[in-house]
Amino acid sequence: MNDQTSTLDWNEDGVPISQRFDDPYYSLQDGLAETRHVFLGGNDLPARFVDGFHVSELGFGTGLNLLATWHAWRDSNVDGTLYFTSFEAFPLDIAEMRQALEAFPELAVLAGELLDALTPEGAQVKDLNFTLITGDARETLPAWREKADAWFLDGFSPAKNPELWEASLLSEVGAHTNPNGTFATYTAAGFVRRALSDAGFAVERITGFGRKRHMSVGSKPA
Template identity: 60%
Template structure:
């Protein structure tokens, strides 16, 4: 996967669909509700944030930045939990979306509009972005190359690549091992897919894996904990 900009089509003029992978960026039912169910609840983030509002540091990492919706949802949750500290958010993205396309996609979610406005005002398309209570770093390029070189360790992972059937490179066992290698002790991961080879890859990487109810039309999703 080369480092280049995302090519998009639009469904109903509001849902971006990747031309590279022929897959929508978020649920056609409710992308924000999907994010909250899969990634926030899947990583128990609201409970973890509420347990200690003096938590000095928390790091979320993600495969697939897309529209930035996941980042906005967790940023909102972090601020609404009362934290005074800084949330670190690192995302690995091979095909970054143009800021104008991000703005169009995010306009569908008024509940995160204040955070979207703050983000889009400063966003330059890739790299580091200082959002005050959230420090964003979007690493562009093939995650199979960039993630093993990353020096960070995440407390929670959002595994949000396109469908494993259409984007198998982002679900390979060696990449899932790299996810485990860059997870803090007791860290978690969550993904919308319950594909057997993805669950086995996470288990082989050292995670304890649980299949739970999915969002919308997806019967199941996957939660994982690095014991």
């Protein structure tokens, strides 16, 4: 979608691997099941959905998290609009996204709707208002004027992509979260949990997905 695209490898199962971070874009076991366990379940979705509910994420990647959330929104028959904002430094091009998402036929109809409407700034499709903010989130998130009801913290692993897990950035996540808002992330790294606690969240370590024993979730008191 712009000239700062990520360079990919594809493993034998068709999972995209970032050459820049040497990390897969989603679980090698089942990316959709991982998203549903970590990000939807971790934020108590779809139970919290209401008109105007706003999800934000660090790391748009292939768009899988957005599609899984939108799919849950549609299944919930919520009357209104889902707002979704992603912060992404290295956006994939549409052809790469389309190839990656072919692994999830359950999402094929929504993937087609999204990718056909996608621009470098996002997409407006029926009940979805999607904004894509490109660039370094350490610069773009502080300038963001909105707040989220739920955060998906989905950067590449803290060991390989430490920039998206810096305490100063996670503090901005807390500052850009509505009262009673939540976060979820696949990582249970102690320094990440401490930074999110310092950012104002009540943080818990719970059972992770697949081979990952633990993950982290939290809520921001009203």
